[in-house]
Amino acid sequence: MHDISPIRAKSGTNQEGTSAHNRRVMIEALRLNGALSRADLARATQLTKQAVSNIVEDLERDGLVVALDAVRKGRGQPFTPYRLVPEGAFAIGLQIDRHLTRVVVVDLVGSVMVRAEANLPLDEPSPGVQTILGLVARVRRELAGISAQSERRLVGLGVAMPGPFGLRESDDKWMMPAWQQFPLLETLAAGTGLNVGLQNDAAACATAERIVGAAHGVDHAVCLYVGYGIAAGLILNGELYNGGNGNAGEIGRVLLSPAGPGSTPLEHRASLASLYQHLGLNPADANLYDKLAALAVAEDPKIMAWIEHAASDLRWSVHLIETIFDPQTVILTSGAPEPLARRLLQAMHPLLPSIADRPGRRLPRLQLGTTDPWAIAVGAAAEPISRAFDPRFSAILKAG
Amino acid sequence: MHDISPIRAKSGTNQEGTSAHNRRVMIEALRLNGALSRADLARATQLTKQAVSNIVEDLERDGLVVALDAVRKGRGQPFTPYRLVPEGAFAIGLQIDRHLTRVVVVDLVGSVMVRAEANLPLDEPSPGVQTILGLVARVRRELAGISAQSERRLVGLGVAMPGPFGLRESDDKWMMPAWQQFPLLETLAAGTGLNVGLQNDAAACATAERIVGAAHGVDHAVCLYVGYGIAAGLILNGELYNGGNGNAGEIGRVLLSPAGPGSTPLEHRASLASLYQHLGLNPADANLYDKLAALAVAEDPKIMAWIEHAASDLRWSVHLIETIFDPQTVILTSGAPEPLARRLLQAMHPLLPSIADRPGRRLPRLQLGTTDPWAIAVGAAAEPISRAFDPRFSAILKAG
DNA sequence: ACCATTAAGTCAATTCGCTTGACTTAATTA
DNA sequence: TAATTAAGTCAAGCGAATTGACTTAATGGT
Numbered sequence: 001m002h003d004i005s006p007i008r009a010k011s012g013t014n015q016e017g018t019s020a021h022n023r024r025v026m027i028e029a030l031r032l033n034g035a036l037s038r039a040d041l042a043r044a045t046q047l048t049k050q051a052v053s054n055i056v057e058d059l060e061r062d063g064l065v066v067a068l069d070a071v072r073k074g075r076g077q078p079f080t081p082y083r084l085v086p087e088g089a090f091a092i093g094l095q096i097d098r099h100l101t102r103v104v105v106v107d108l109v110g111s112v113m114v115r116a117e118a119n120l121p122l123d124e125p126s127p128g129v130q131t132i133l134g135l136v137a138r139v140r141r142e143l144a145g146i147s148a149q150s151e152r153r154l155v156g157l158g159v160a161m162p163g164p165f166g167l168r169e170s171d172d173k174w175m176m177p178a179w180q181q182f183p184l185l186e187t188l189a190a191g192t193g194l195n196v197g198l199q200n201d202a203a204a205c206a207t208a209e210r211i212v213g214a215a216h217g218v219d220h221a222v223c224l225y226v227g228y229g230i231a232a233g234l235i236l237n238g239e240l241y242n243g244g245n246g247n248a249g250e251i252g253r254v255l256l257s258p259a260g261p262g263s264t265p266l267e268h269r270a271s272l273a274s275l276y277q278h279l280g281l282n283p284a285d286a287n288l289y290d291k292l293a294a295l296a297v298a299e300d301p302k303i304m305a306w307i308e309h310a311a312s313d314l315r316w317s318v319h320l321i322e323t324i325f326d327p328q329t330v331i332l333t334s335g336a337p338e339p340l341a342r343r344l345l346q347a348m349h350p351l352l353p354s355i356a357d358r359p360g361r362r363l364p365r366l367q368l369g370t371t372d373p374w375a376i377a378v379g380a381a382a383e384p385i386s387r388a389f390d391p392r393f394s395a396i397l398k399a400g
Numbered sequence: 401m402h403d404i405s406p407i408r409a410k411s412g413t414n415q416e417g418t419s420a421h422n423r424r425v426m427i428e429a430l431r432l433n434g435a436l437s438r439a440d441l442a443r444a445t446q447l448t449k450q451a452v453s454n455i456v457e458d459l460e461r462d463g464l465v466v467a468l469d470a471v472r473k474g475r476g477q478p479f480t481p482y483r484l485v486p487e488g489a490f491a492i493g494l495q496i497d498r499h500l501t502r503v504v505v506v507d508l509v510g511s512v513m514v515r516a517e518a519n520l521p522l523d524e525p526s527p528g529v530q531t532i533l534g535l536v537a538r539v540r541r542e543l544a545g546i547s548a549q550s551e552r553r554l555v556g557l558g559v560a561m562p563g564p565f566g567l568r569e570s571d572d573k574w575m576m577p578a579w580q581q582f583p584l585l586e587t588l589a590a591g592t593g594l595n596v597g598l599q600n601d602a603a604a605c606a607t608a609e610r611i612v613g614a615a616h617g618v619d620h621a622v623c624l625y626v627g628y629g630i631a632a633g634l635i636l637n638g639e640l641y642n643g644g645n646g647n648a649g650e651i652g653r654v655l656l657s658p659a660g661p662g663s664t665p666l667e668h669r670a671s672l673a674s675l676y677q678h679l680g681l682n683p684a685d686a687n688l689y690d691k692l693a694a695l696a697v698a699e700d701p702k703i704m705a706w707i708e709h710a711a712s713d714l715r716w717s718v719h720l721i722e723t724i725f726d727p728q729t730v731i732l733t734s735g736a737p738e739p740l741a742r743r744l745l746q747a748m749h750p751l752l753p754s755i756a757d758r759p760g761r762r763l764p765r766l767q768l769g770t771t772d773p774w775a776i777a778v779g780a781a782a783e784p785i786s787r788a789f790d791p792r793f794s795a796i797l798k799a800g
Numbered sequence: 801a802c803c804a805t806t807a808a809g810t811c812a813a814t815t816c817g818c819t820t821g822a823c824t825t826a827a828t829t830a
Numbered sequence: 831t832a833a834t835t836a837a838g839t840c841a842a843g844c845g846a847a848t849t850g851a852c853t854t855a856a857t858g859g860t
Contacts, residue, residue: 007436008617009429009444010791012422012451014818015415015845022412022846029409036407039808045412046798049809051847075857076807164726164755217408220644232724241636243726244620247755254723255716255752257657316655323654324632324724326564326643352655355564355647391410397446414847415816422817439837449838451818475828476836 011397019055022047024391026055027064030084031109032217035068037079056082063149064088064108084108087147089388090154092136092194093381095201095374096161096184098122098176098228099284102374103135105143106381108389110212113146114139115374122284125182133191156195156384157188160376162229163200164247174228174273197383201225202249203240204379205333206233209369210240211382213331220327223369224251224317226310226344227335228283229267232321233379239392240383251317270313272336278306289373293337303340311347318348318366322356330356333369341371411797419455422447424791426455427464430484431509432617435468437479456482463549464488464508484508487547489788490554492536492594493781495601495774496561496584498522498576498628499684502774503535505543506781508789510612513546514539515774522684525582533591556595556784557588560776562629563600564647574628574673597783601625601776602649603640605733606633607786608779609769610640613731620727623769624651624717626710626744627735628683629667632721633779639792640783651717670713672736678706689773693737703740711747718748718766722756730756733769741771 022045029044030036036044042052059065059082066085070078086107095102099122105114116135120128136157143150162176170177189196199207206215206223215221215235223233232249234241241248252267268274276283279302281291295303318330332348334341345368351357356365372378387393422445429444430436436444442452459465459482466485470478486507495502499522505514516535520528536557543550562576570577589596599607606615606623615621615635623633630652634641641648652667668674676683679702681691695703718730732748734741745768751757756765772778787793 007429007440007444008432010425012425012445012447012818013418014447014451015418015847016818018413018415018418019846025410025412029407032408037808040407041409044407044409047412047414048848050811050849051412051414053809054846072856074807075805075855077809077853077855079808167755167758236636236641244728245726245755245758247726248724250723250726250755253755254720257716316657320654320720320724323650324648324720326645326647326650328644355567355645355650355653358567358645412847415818415845416847419817437837448819450820450840453838454817472827474836475826475834477824477826477838479837 013397017397021391022051022055023059024389024393026052026059027084027389028391030065030082035081035083037071037081039079041082062088063153086111087149088153089385090143090147090150091381091384091388092139092154092157092192093204093377093379093383094132094136094157094159094188095204095377095380096120096128096132096159096179097201098162098174101128101132101135102377103132103139104374104377104381105139106378106385108385110208110378110382110385112374112378114142115377123176123178125179125184128179129182129184129187129191132188136188136192154194155388156197157192158204158380158383159184159188159196159198160201160204160380161198162227163202163231164250164253165198165200166245166247195384195387197387198246199240199242199380199383200231200246200249201227201376202231202233203242204233204376204383205369206235206331206379207240207382207386208375208379209233209331209333210235211385212378213375214329214367214369215331218328218363220325221329221331222249222321222325222327223331223333224314224321225333225335226271226314226341228271228273230271230314230317232317234325235327236325239390251320254320266313266317270310270317272334274310275303275306275336279303289337293339296337296340296343299343304343307340307343307347311344314344315348315352319352319354322354322365326355329363330366331369332366333375334371335373335376336371338371341368413798417798421791422451422455423459424789424793426452426459427484427789428791430465430482435481435483437471437481439479441482462488463553486511487549488553489785490543490547490550491781491784491788492539492554492557492592493604493777493779493783494532494536494557494559494588495604495777495780496520496528496532496559496579497601498562498574501528501532501535502777503532503539504774504777504781505539506778506785508785510608510778510782510785512774512778514542515777523576523578525579525584528579529582529584529587529591532588536588536592554594555788556597557592558604558780558783559584559588559596559598560601560604560780561598562627563602563631564650564653565598565600566645566647595784595787597787598646599640599642599780599783600631600646600649601627602631602633603642604633604776604779604783605769606635606731606779607640607782608775609633609731609733610635611782611785612778613775614729614767614769615731618728618763620725621729621731622649622721622725622727623731623733624714624721625733625735626671626714626741628671628673630671630714630717632717634725635727636725639790651720654720666713666717670710670717672734674710675703675706675736679703689737693739696737696740696743699743704743707740707743707747711744714744715748715752719752719754722754722765726755729763730766731769732766733775734771735773735776736771738771741768
């Protein structure tokens with residue numbers, strides 16, 4: 001039958017899928033709750049004690065969980081809590097930015113084990129990729145010195161770089177057109193032998209917040225990322241949403257007001273690019289970060305003026321995000337130094353009215369996320385970890 | 401352990417879950433492909449022929465699929481295609497609007513079997529709910545006359561009404577404050593004995609487009625609904641996205657421009673409410689629909705002026721949706737008559753530039769969805785059907 | 801001090817749904 | 831007419847969760 005159009009469907013599942021799913025569910029339960037006894041895990045996952053026992057035994061043999069000391073509490077036999085073994089898995093995260101690249105190795109619980117960075121020649125991917133492969137090789141060697149099993153436990157390489165992806169060629173050199181054209185994933189996969197995934201920097205930031213930050217355990221959160229451009233990383237229904245072409249959340253490209261093609265994109269007014277321009281700074285300046293921090297701490301009038309102005313646009317961005325996504329919270333993250341981010345956050349208050357302004361809220365409408373410049377690389381690394389261990393990356397489905 | 405904070409985790413699964421999931425996958429495959437042989441189903445779902453055979457046998461016994469005549473085609477034994485049995489399941493959909501309510505019964509494939517409507521007193525839910533219960537009872541009786549098994553095969557009642565839900569009390573009578581306060585779901589569940597679900601009207605519209613319309617088989621689609629207000633129904637990753645509080649997509653409440661609290665919400669400029677005001681029509685007028693259609697067909701200057709004006713705002717809305725969600729397509733739906741919707745669609749072109757304007761598109765950036773005024777009720781009815789038969793409503797998870 | 805109670809966790813048998821591989825049936829093509 | 835191709839069945843096997851009885855080890859009431 002059907003020799004013309006391909007048959008479309010989700011794939012079915014079998015016992016292998018069941019088991020894989022249940023393993024992931026247990027790992028997630030431990031991630032969310034810290035440490036749990038087998039009995040607790042049974043309650044958490046709705047599985048029987050026996051099933052849990054078997055799976056825990058498996059996980060322990062695989063080196064993903066360990067037993068802690070037994071705890072006496074109340075009546076009944078003392079229980080033995082289990083927790084995740086951080087060195088049970090590793091992933092490499094790679095941030096590619098306009099003039100610099102960062103590589104980190106994170107473990108199963110999202111802690112950074114190794115980090116390395118290097119400058120990149122602007123928009124010259126061929127030599128750039130060599131630099132990157134060198135860094136990756138270096139962190140792998142370093143990791144091998146820390147954990148003997150490291151290579152076997154390396155689950156993948158996650159890449160984060162500024163989006164959007166796959167558009168017609170751009171003449172804007174800040175959009176990294178040469179990198180956009182370059183067969184990056186293939187080259188990295190070939191050069192490292194690892195599974196490679198790609199996301200934009202805001203998405204990576206959101207992933208980082210989800211695994212170790214403010215979005216930990218929150219199913220609906222949007223991460224507003226103020227970097228060279230601005231974008232939103234979307235955690236919807238507990239998972240990262242990428243859109244049809246990996247470009248969801250590119251909020252900085254929203255044209256302000258319905259006026260027409262002539263109007264300004266949001267990120268021309270409220271991004272760090274606009275700040276550099278406002279201050280007459282060179283974005284490639286190596287001391288940029290420290291300079292900005294100093295200016296912010298000193299409450300320099302020029303930077304305060306920018307903050308005031310940018311905050312007004314960002315306030316509207318939050319309003320937009322709240323109105324459109326109805327998240328439980330919005331997290332402000334930034335490539336900017338913390339003092340600057342903190343002042344920006346303050347200047348964004350009071351927030352605009354929106355449907356988020358409802359009775360009985362449990363989380364703040366807007367909160368500050370990480371301002372660690374390494375967060376994007378960490379988020380990039382978290383992606384392969386999630387792919388390997390998170391139940392939301394449907395392990396139930398049979399391999400396609 | 402953990403007697404303080406509750407344990408958090410997804411639930412595990414077992415063979416029952418596996419089986420339920422596989423049944424759903426098969427139903428989805430048939431829904432998407434029309435009719436498939438067992439061998440085709442095995443290929444589509446990655447299950448073995450044997451597993452498929454068993455499940456098909458089950459589904460056939462349950463009256464959800466039937467065999468068609470065997471088909472000879474090419475070498476090999478002739479195959480027997482199976483298709484869904486429309487009367488294998490029914491659901492009731494209920495639209496509650498400001499001054500009217502519509503009830504439909506749809507079958508497994510989304511066809512309308514019975515319909516009924518009645519006027520509602522504006523913002524008086526107590527008598528209103530009696531009217532509704534009367535209508536529901538009536539359509540159930542009618543359905544029983546059509547299909548003997550109908551009551552046993554009724555999977556639920558889906559309700560659609562204008563959002564947003566759960567805000568502080570509003571004084572805007574068009575937001576139906578009394579209905580918002582009323583314990584609607586409980587009353588309907590008690591009065592009908594059915595499972596009751598709720599979504600906003602744009603979401604229902606999107607669900608309708610997904611099951612029988614332009615979003616059929618499309619995993620990332622946004623439905624821009626122009627009704628009394630405007631809102632977006634979001635199909636993300638193949639499923640409806642509701643947000644943290646069921647209010648995702650309330651795009652009409654976006655304040656235009658970052659200016660501040662004083663600025664106008666989008667829907668004050670581009671909704672049918674604005675049209676009624678512009679034309680000096682009473683929204684409760686029973687002939688409104690026909691009047692609008694006549695004006696649009698006649699290209700009345702006043703309505704054309706509104707179209708021009710609204711199109712500019714809607715064009716921006718599409719730009720916003722494309723930029724933020726990166727969908728494969730945007731579908732324009734409306735409570736307005738088709739001639740008006742069609743002119744509105746035309747006036748929205750050319751669209752604003754956005755990341756959706758990419759090479760190699762397969763679907764149009766913007767297309768016209770249904771203009772059937774019953775679509776919202778149909779979408780409301782589709783929700784319980786999906787909940788009962790769609791693999792995306794994770795049947796794998798054990799009951800919580 | 802003792803025993804009933806509570807709870808964690810194991811053991812062994814069972815169940816259930818998918819898989820495996822051989823087999824049957826029925827068409828086309830050389 | 832025989833080889834080939836493909837749909838579909840049969841029967842045994844397997845794997846993962848379930849079931850229910852059992853063991854272990856603590857607390858709390860008398």
